[in-house]
Amino acid sequence: MAAIDSCDDGEGHILEPLCFPEQPEAEAPYYAGACRDDGGAETLSCLFCSESHPVAHKDQLLKHLLLSHKLVIADVKLIADLPKYLLYWKGRLLEQPVGDFCSEIKTNSTGPAEKQERYFLLCDVLPEDRALREKLQRKRLEEVLEQQQKERDDRSFRRVCVFCNDEFAGNRCHLLNHMAREHAFNIGLPDNIVYCEQLLDTLQDKMANLQCLYCEKTFKDKMTLKDHMRKKAHRRINASNRHYDRFYIINYLELGKTWEEVQSEDDRELPDDKDDDWSDWRACPMSAVCLFCDHRRHTMDDVYAHMKEVHDFDLPRLRAELNLSFYQQVKLVNFIRRQIHQNRCHACQDKFGCRADVLRHLRQRRHAMTLPPPRTWNQPQYYFPTYENDGLLCALPDSDGDGEDGDGRAGEDGVPVIAEDVMDARIVKENSVLRNLLRNNT
Template identity: 40%
Template sequence: MYKSQFIGLDEKPCDTKCLLCDCTFVLPTNETDFLTHLFKAHRLVIADVSKIASLRSYIHYWRVKFREAPLTTYCTTLLMDCTPDGQPSKNEHYFLLSDCLSEDKTLRNEIHQAKLEWALAQQEAERTDKSFKRGCMFCRTEFCGSRIIYIKHLFQKHNLHLGKPDNLVFVDELLDKIQNNIESLICIYCEKTFKDRTVLKEHMRKKFHKCINPYNKMYDKFYINNYSESEGTTWKQGQPNSEKNLDLGGGSSENEDEESSWSDWNDESIEIICLLCNYSNNEFACILRHMQEAHNFDFEETVKDLTFYEKVKIVNYIKRQIQLQQCIFCEAKSDNVLEHMKNQQHFKIPAQKVWNHPEYYFPMSENDSFLYNLDATSNSDEESDIENLPEAM
């Protein structure tokens, strides 16, 4: 319905006209002023604004619609006993624009989907780009070709927590923002300004401020899980309670805390669960062997020609189907889906058009240990690097 008209995906500050008049506001910078204007000047309230993936695009759509028909065509009318400025008054009319209207719900979903696809396309471009070149912001090391290696270096050598590379997007812009803060003597966590680099270094070390501020919405753009449809899932939820030291001097920090952090991530006691049943083991090879012997499903052979992202989608697709008691191949629903798949020899994946959708990029559960081991099915050093970093975000 709407993707052909989609605008403002990157949400850079831009003049945006009101839905109902010619007043202009810079969105998303002046969002609060804009919403206040809607209420006071037009008695219009937009429900769940924070869940709209691109407010500018949403406004653009409804501005066109409201030229064609009055508010009452699309909005719910509410009666309140006060005027917009708070004065008592009986039966004052207000209007609510929400996803209770099917057209509004469809619009919100399409904007979200378009923004998700836009972000994933950007992330894929960054992942395959080999022209990356940047010097470390803390030491003199130069990096070429891989953003993943650079991010890994920041964590290993300087204890700077940015999160797992497969959750990052617009990496260059994120690194620019962090480097600008450091060079401006601003702590990247509490965002206080210090008099010199030495004082900043000591502050960040003693206060454990070696990660970005999880409450600064400016950083939301740089984490793919913020583009997920699931509510309440944000990059800040995985923020570590106890951080390691950030060495602004450029030296290696091979201390016990860092080793403990890495050993936690690589702990072989973490249980991995079969994609098709409840069998678990802490050895990925045992899981693969179990799937082959118990279910006649050769996962390695199935995904051998797929990209890392396609493997992620396959895993999440299979888990979703099993959770819904639906066959992974024909999608038939059954009270005993494994028996159905065995009888029908359906332990195989369907055509790519069935599972290759952005919605399957996101795991069915947090800290999915099977996904952590996907690099074991790949010959790519770059893909292996992705899973070697701890879950910092």
């Protein structure tokens, strides 16, 4: 989910999840008829007022919900039909207050009361929300399977090959098999594909624009493009390109899972004598990014050394001198990340035009190791990572106890922290729906 910031000037809001560029940028999700030719007529309605936006401009509505109503919806990209999801909750919030359904987050909790703000998080930790998401996912899967069956039975298909002038009629499988056999371009079994016409339109447009179908580089003429795709073995679709996910039925099977995750699952039971065999285990290397620049290393010692040598910032020293607990380290890292992302000096809060100016200021003023008062950065909103894939957070030492009660339910300052699989009933209002559900389950 997006990190939430509450600055007086309104410029500090981070409205979208940030991600380091180690992964390809995700394409728009395939929900709410993303593959249907409905002309974008469907709209998204605000849960609290009459404002609405087209599905294509969902970010505007999410921004409105955050700034005007202090509401964040978790994992929006995983919701199969966002218009129906919003319509359902709009009706429920007419019946009961938002606090009965949502987790509450209070910012600036140690500051003056007039500067405190309350935000609400609507997520699938609530069983009702989870059930709704799964129902929408099943409905979407039914629609896609119905569409796929129509395409499989369609005998009126007529199309010219993307790579040559041969025309095929009768059924889509003839063209797809021809592309695989004659042009070594295999996009998978025809029965695994849905919205085939739109997939072929996408490929045709790229070829017409002299764009490689795999790496998407553009070339000066068709002959150069063909030579490139042949020599580089680029006669295929890039599996990492999320734009193509909508055309494969496997991506609609399970809520929140990509084709890679579904494909990697192995439900076969291993023999008893091999259950404990970990000989084929291969750990994925985790990398971390410097707090101030894009420098990346696979070991924390290298990252710490880089920050100390290049930016005069010594995180282990700060941790020792200030006796920072694990949760305080998390909040400090997220605070600095956010300030640097917004081109601010984390020490004096001066604003600059670009990151290079910030780094120059930090070096000249020696502000790297200077921290503002704890009330500025030791705030609950900095539990939320500024970057979703921040490896630095995963490697912070946590051997000092950190004031936890044994299951990760409370931070060092007594502020409740909800673990991924634990819902702490102590932070739920006495008369809320969540409270009742917890009681019924115990």
